[in-house]
Amino acid sequence: MIRGLAAFILLRTVCKCNLFLLELGGNVNFSCPSSLKEHRFIQWYKQSLGMMIQTVASGVYREINLLNPFNNTRFQVHRKDDETNLIISSVSKEDEAVYFCQSGTEYSQTFIKGFFLTVKDCNLPATVYVKQTPDTTAVQLGDSTTLQCSLLSSQETSTQCPRNRSVHWFRAGSGNSHPSVIYTHRNSTGEDMGRSCVYRLSKTLQDTSDFGTYYCAVVTCGEILFGNGTKLEATELDPLVLVLGGLLFCCLTVNFLLVYKIHRRASDHFKGG
Structure with a gap:
């Protein structure tokens, strides 16, 4: 759970979000503080990892309507004097996303609160983790290199690669720059390698901004598993060679x-x- 929250903080900095980890088929109630006097307008949004934002509900005062495709019996939205609630029943993997509410007046809208919903629907062993290789590699501008991200298990039995999972790659530049998404592969299937599943990314270094540390994140079974990172450094010529x-x-x-x-x-x- 802590790893999932840390991953969310890294991936989404729109607002401070609470983490909700639910079993498949559970119910969840998101509560967002919003005064009817100060926040006449209210909107609820959903953003799945790597996807565009969707509007779940929108309205004025107590008249809030669910929008397609959320206008079904599994979704409910209620508003009281000092808060609004978004309720999701019988959650599925498709519901896994960041939900956040926005409210305000005609002239000013503010993101009030966010919620990170993860849904656990499979039984990966607790010993599953992600490892990247190599730790560091030296390359020159114009060269191509392959980054490797492995989903490993310390169990003796072979691990079946999870299907329909997402693999995300991030690059952290030099200094204090924040990691940025450079590649997202949804519905990714790893290459079975016995006790590991291997994902690869080929990268051509076109300019100096391509140097830095690259991280992979495997989103699977209600968790976001981060790799240890691979650092791409510029090749330094040996003084003897010079x-x-x-x-x-x-x-x-x-x-x-x-x-x-x-x-x-x-x-x-x-x-x-």
């Missing part, structure tokens, strides 16, 4: 001058004869 290269250039230059001088003398000799 010295040898300089000596080689000097030798070639001297040889060229010697050949030129000998050829010049030979030409002068033939002319004099």
Whole structure:
């Protein structure tokens, strides 16, 4: 649960969100403080990981309507004098997302509160974790490299790769820059490698901004599992190589001058004869 919350804080900084971890088929009630006097307008939004925002409900005062595709019996929205509630019954994996409420007046709207709903619907062993390889690799601009993210299990039996799961890749640049999503692959199926499932990302370094630490996150079974990160560094030339290269250039230059001088003398000799 702590890992899921940490992942959410990393992925979404729109608002401070509460984490809700539910079993498949459970019910959840999201409560958002909103005064009828100060917040006449109210909206509820849903954002699934890697998807566009959807409007769940919208209204004025106590008249709040659920919008398609949420206008069904599983979704309810109620508003009291000082709060509004979004209730979801019989939750499914499709309900897994960030939900947040927005309220205010005609001239000013504010995000009030957010909720991160995760739904656990399978039985992965507790020993499952994500590991990235290599830890560090040196590359030059224009080169291509392959990042590897493995879903591992310490159990002796083979691990079946989860189906219909999402794999996200993030890059954290130098300094204090925040990680940013660079690639999202939904409905991803890993490559079975015995006791691990392997996901790969090929990356071509086009400019210096491509250097940094790359993280993968596997979203599976109501959890977001983060890798340890792979650091891409610029290749540093060995000082010995630079010295040898300089000596080689000097030798070639001297040889060229010697050949030129000998050829010049030979030409002068033939002319004099």
